[in-house]
Amino acid sequence: MGSAALLLGFAVASLLAVPTLATDDADLRRRIEERFARAGLDRSTGVTVTVDRGAVRLEGVAVSLADAREAEKQARREAKVVLNQIQVVPERQRSDRAILNDAEGAIRSYSRYGAFDAVGVEVEDGMVRLAGFVLDDVRRREIEDRIARVEGVRDVHNDLRRQGFSPGDERLRQQIYHKIYTDPMFEQYASWSEPPVRVLVERGRVTLAGKVGSAVEQAAVGHLARETLAFSVSNLVQVEGSREKEEDSRKQTES
Numbered sequence: 001m002g003s004a005a006l007l008l009g010f011a012v013a014s015l016l017a018v019p020t021l022a023t024d025d026a027d028l029r030r031r032i033e034e035r036f037a038r039a040g041l042d043r044s045t046g047v048t049v050t051v052d053r054g055a056v057r058l059e060g061v062a063v064s065l066a067d068a069r070e071a072e073k074q075a076r077r078e079a080k081v082v083l084n085q086i087q088v089v090p091e092r093q094r095s096d097r098a099i100l101n102d103a104e105g106a107i108r109s110y111s112r113y114g115a116f117d118a119v120g121v122e123v124e125d126g127m128v129r130l131a132g133f134v135l136d137d138v139r140r141r142e143i144e145d146r147i148a149r150v151e152g153v154r155d156v157h158n159d160l161r162r163q164g165f166s167p168g169d170e171r172l173r174q175q176i177y178h179k180i181y182t183d184p185m186f187e188q189y190a191s192w193s194e195p196p197v198r199v200l201v202e203r204g205r206v207t208l209a210g211k212v213g214s215a216v217e218q219a220a221v222g223h224l225a226r227e228t229l230a231f232s233v234s235n236l237v238q239v240e241g242s243r244e245k246e247e248d249s250r251k252q253t254e255s
Contacts, residue, residue: 026051029050029051029056032051032056032075033049035077035078036049039070044067045061045062045067045071046060047059047061047062047068047071047086048060051079054079054080055081055083056075056081056082056083057082057083058071058072058083058085058086059085059086061087062086062087063090063091064151064153065088065148065154068084068086069148071084071086072084072086088153088154088155090151090152090154092151092152094151096123096125096126098152099123099150099151099152099153100121100122100123102150102152103121103123103128103147103153106149106150107119107143107146107147108194110139112138112139112142113143113194115177115181115198115199116133116134116135116173116198116199117132117135117139117198118132119132120132121147125154126153126155127154127156127157128153128155130144130156130157130159131160132160132161133161133200133202133207135162136162136163136165137162140160140162143160144156144160161200161202163200163202164203164204168204169201169203169204172201172206172228172229173199176199176201176206176225176228179224179225179228180197180221180224180225181195183224185220186220195210196210196213197209197210197237198210199225204232205231205234206225206228206230206234207233207234208222208225208235208236208237209237210237211237211238211240212237212238212239213240214239215239217237217239221237
């Protein structure tokens with residue numbers, strides 16, 4: 001077969017492929033929109049679906065971050081490439097303080113949240129940033145999902161670190177927890193659903209976080225942790241009310 005015939009064959013094949021691609025894209029769009037309807041997203045969002053050669057783009061608005069993420073989740077069940085350009089526009093504007101209070105409440109009420117997790121929350125213009133550490137990736141993901149469901153949240157930046165998972169880190173973590181919560185000063189807190197002292201171990205290096213009732217307790221937890229084989233101990237435990245006092249003092253100075 002000559003080169004001219006080959007070129008003609010390629011051209012014909014390309015022309016025949018165009019309608020097939022368009023049909024495939026239309027079918028993919030239909031399947032995604034059906035998933036949206038089954039999930040109730042057609043009632044809670046104004047999202048449009050565009051498909052080009054199998055790549056999906058989601059545009060429009062959603063009243064909550066959870067809905068925007070659910071739309072992407074449903075689309076990814078049908079397509080490998082999904083570009084989420086959905087804007088979150090809450091039905092009711094809320095202050096950052098109100099969002100912060102609800103976000104912190106969502107973390108405290110999380111059943112897996114324990115002594116090996118310490119999550120800090122910052123909110124600015126409805127954008128939430130999570131910082132601190134958690135025991136595993138499951139907690140990291142589930143805490144972010146809980147925050148995404150808080151009313152008024154427009155986006156979540158998850159900067160949570162995962163605990164070290166080597167056998168040595170696990171032994172050291174359990175050893176420090178045991179030393180703290182079997183000590184007469186702290187044993188009363190062992191059964192609390194929200195333990196006051198939280199422990200991070202990463203490559204043999206220890207970080208203590210949380211809040212205690214006095215400077216004596218603050219010093220004691222650091223001392224107990226240093227009695228182990230930890231390479232280093234960073235004691236970030238705060239005394240209850242100390243931060244509030246510092247902020248009040250700063251405000252008075254500025255005024």
